[in-house]
Amino acid sequence: MIAAALGARPAILLSHIPIDMPVPETPLAAGLPADIEQPELRAWLESRTSLDHRARLRWAIDQVSRC
Numbered sequence: 001m002i003a004a005a006l007g008a009r010p011a012i013l014l015s016h017i018p019i020d021m022p023v024p025e026t027p028l029a030a031g032l033p034a035d036i037e038q039p040e041l042r043a044w045l046e047s048r049t050s051l052d053h054r055a056r057l058r059w060a061i062d063q064v065s066r067c
Contacts, residue, residue: 011045039063 003010013057032041033051040059043049048065049059 009046011042014045015042 003008003013006013015038024060033056036044036051039058040049043059044051049055
């Protein structure tokens with residue numbers, strides 16, 4: 001309901017990380033790989049990738065190829 005009231009997707013609210021936030025010393029959330037970053041976290045929340053090694057590598061390669 002909060003996401004609808006704000007006109008935002010729930011994944012954006014769940015994965016928002018302020019620009020001025022210091023680099024975390026621990027994973028962004030329990031059960032996540034320690035090296036996951038905000039764009040990949042959002043992709044996982046939106047079911048565009050999974051967290052196994054092969055899927056994470058494929059997601060990273062896809063992101064690089066888009067640049």
